[in-house]
Amino acid sequence: xxxxxxxxxxxxxxxxxxxxxxxxxxxxxxxxxxxxxxxxxxxxxxxxxxxxxxxxxxxxxxxxxxxxxxxxxxxxxxxxxxxxxxxxxxxxxxxxxxxxxxxxxxxxxxxxxxxxxxxxxxxxxxxxxxxxxxxxxxxxxxxxxxxxxxxxxxxxxxxxxxxxxxxxxxxxxxxxxxxxxxxxxxxxxxxxxxxxxxxxxxxxxxxxxxxxxxxxxxxxxxx
Numbered sequence: 001x002x003x004x005x006x007x008x009x010x011x012x013x014x015x016x017x018x019x020x021x022x023x024x025x026x027x028x029x030x031x032x033x034x035x036x037x038x039x040x041x042x043x044x045x046x047x048x049x050x051x052x053x054x055x056x057x058x059x060x061x062x063x064x065x066x067x068x069x070x071x072x073x074x075x076x077x078x079x080x081x082x083x084x085x086x087x088x089x090x091x092x093x094x095x096x097x098x099x100x101x102x103x104x105x106x107x108x109x110x111x112x113x114x115x116x117x118x119x120x121x122x123x124x125x126x127x128x129x130x131x132x133x134x135x136x137x138x139x140x141x142x143x144x145x146x147x148x149x150x151x152x153x154x155x156x157x158x159x160x161x162x163x164x165x166x167x168x169x170x171x172x173x174x175x176x177x178x179x180x181x182x183x184x185x186x187x188x189x190x191x192x193x194x195x196x197x198x199x200x201x202x203x204x205x206x207x208x209x210x211x212x213x214x215x216x217x218x219x220x221x222x223x
Contacts, residue, residue: 007190021047088134162213
């Protein structure tokens with residue numbers, strides 16, 4: 001049986017930048033951890049309002065919903081009823097049972113998380129590409145969860161595109177798997193790993209992020 005060590009970071013762009021809609025939340029549900037990391041399309045007050053709708057809907061459903069697809073449906077209905085018209089949200093949700101060696105994921109148009117296992121880092125990509133929350137009416141297929149291995153000593157990084165779309169002076173995007181793996185392999189302390197990750201991102205962009213970003217790191221250790 002494992003225990004999950006969790007650290008989060010939210011870093012906004014310069015003080016003069018417009019307010020964004022990156023968000024995250026974590027809840028404990030009967031021996032299982034459920035979480036969301038998401039990014040609202042657009043900036044400003046409408047994005048903030050939409051982020052609040054997503055967080056409220058996640059918290060209202062995460063404790064009792066049978067699965068992540070049900071939670072996504074609840075969030076989508078709330079967006080249709082309460083969010084400013086036309087807003088959509090990319091999101092990754094995860095369910096990490098304390099017992100077992102897998103985690104369940106639901107990716108709604110969001111950057112795939114980085115999974116570190118056995119000293120190797122790779123993207124935990126979905127089986128099918130699901131649309132962002134708020135665009136479900138346009139989907140051809142139902143949303144589908146997928147599972148990936150997650151055992152003792154493994155870690156997983158969830159993040160928003162403020163990290164994966166951070167550019168250097170030549171315009172090259174930051175690569176969380178290739179460049180960020182050094183930080184994620186640094187040891188068992190998630191806070192230290194995220195500090196190193198953000199230092200690496202800031203070094204890549206020359207010291208200044210042009211977009212808000214959120215990152216959530218989970219490391220599984222022996223209970």
